[in-house]
Amino acid sequence: MEHPYLFLVSLIVAALLFALTPLALAWIWAKKFSPKKPGKDKNAIYECGLESKPAEWVQFKSQYYLYGIIFLIFDVETIFLLPFAVAFKGLSVGGFIAIMVFLFLLVEGLAWAWVKGVLTWK
Amino acid sequence: MIDEGLKNELSKQGVFTTSLNELYNWGRKSSVWPLQFGLACCAIEMIAASMARFDIARFGAEVFRPSPRQADLMIVAGTVTKKMAPQVVRLYNQMPEPKYVIAMGACAISGGPFKQGYNVLKGIDRYIPVDVHIPGCPPRPEALLHALITLQEKIAAQALTGPNKPRHLDPDAPSEFPVPKFGAHDLEPPKNPDLWQPPKMARES
Numbered sequence: 001m002e003h004p005y006l007f008l009v010s011l012i013v014a015a016l017l018f019a020l021t022p023l024a025l026a027w028i029w030a031k032k033f034s035p036k037k038p039g040k041d042k043n044a045i046y047e048c049g050l051e052s053k054p055a056e057w058v059q060f061k062s063q064y065y066l067y068g069i070i071f072l073i074f075d076v077e078t079i080f081l082l083p084f085a086v087a088f089k090g091l092s093v094g095g096f097i098a099i100m101v102f103l104f105l106l107v108e109g110l111a112w113a114w115v116k117g118v119l120t121w122k
Numbered sequence: 123m124i125d126e127g128l129k130n131e132l133s134k135q136g137v138f139t140t141s142l143n144e145l146y147n148w149g150r151k152s153s154v155w156p157l158q159f160g161l162a163c164c165a166i167e168m169i170a171a172s173m174a175r176f177d178i179a180r181f182g183a184e185v186f187r188p189s190p191r192q193a194d195l196m197i198v199a200g201t202v203t204k205k206m207a208p209q210v211v212r213l214y215n216q217m218p219e220p221k222y223v224i225a226m227g228a229c230a231i232s233g234g235p236f237k238q239g240y241n242v243l244k245g246i247d248r249y250i251p252v253d254v255h256i257p258g259c260p261p262r263p264e265a266l267l268h269a270l271i272t273l274q275e276k277i278a279a280q281a282l283t284g285p286n287k288p289r290h291l292d293p294d295a296p297s298e299f300p301v302p303k304f305g306a307h308d309l310e311p312p313k314n315p316d317l318w319q320p321p322k323m324a325r326e327s
Contacts, residue, residue: 037297
């Protein structure tokens with residue numbers, strides 16, 4: 001007996017052939033007739049007509065990590081502090097130590113940012 | 123190769139015959155995508171040519187591409203200042219093959235009313251190969267359409283092989299042309315000698 005979804009499979013195959021055949025023909029045509037002609041301008045990254053200046057492959061200072069650290073301390077940590085305070089009496093010793101390690105790591109970040117002068121309003 | 127008379131006879135009987143060459147050129151000439159790129163007032167006429175009244179879409183050339191990577195045709199529409207010339211050449215270099223150039227208007231073909239000025243390039247054909255020149259200041263949209271039709275006729279006449287083959291099928295033809303630099307007084311070099319030489323004065327001896 002014929003599978004009920006056979007027509008769907010055949011439609012998918014037909015659709016793929018319909019899409020891929022022109023691409024394959026164009027590819028074969030290009031292989032046969034048109035030589036590749038790369039060049040300095042043609043391979044350039046920007047296409048506005050201007051040369052990009054200075055060189056693209058340079059290291060640059062990422063300033064965002066400071067905001068990342070401060071955000072973790074004052075936003076994410078607060079989210080954890082409230083359930084911690086609510087469940088404080090029922091906590092085991094292991095749970096208490098785990099949350100203290102978490103707090104210590106984040107407060108360490110705060111101390112580091114403080115020493116670096118990020119918190120000073122200029 | 124099919125005989126021209128036989129082909130004519132067959133077409134009268136409703137049989138269409140073609141060759142690979144004709145089919146290829148028909149596809150090429152009917153889908154010339156211009157670069158969306160205007161330099162001065164000629165660009166306004168170019169815009170008019172693309173709008174409903176003149177409707178360049180009738181010739182398959184309405185798809186103005188904002189990136190040289192997707193364009194076939196550069197319409198140099200307007201005054202090319204010496205400051206702009208390197209960018210024009212670089213944009214031309216960034217276009218994929220096959221590529222064509224229409225120099226639109228008096229400025230693009232010769233410097234036009236600014237020819238005596240110090241800061242205007244005296245014709246873009248000094249740096250890039252121009253297929254069709256249109257005079258006029260500015261040329262009317264019909265003139266641009268005529269230039270496009272002329273370009274299509276030029277494309278249709280090209281053969282796939284042999285000495286008349288288009289540049290993009292010729293492995294020896296250069297794909298990039300040197301971009302001029304800003305010199306102390308003029309662009310360096312002031313022209314591409316492979317493309318353009320000053321006209322020789324014919325003197326009677």
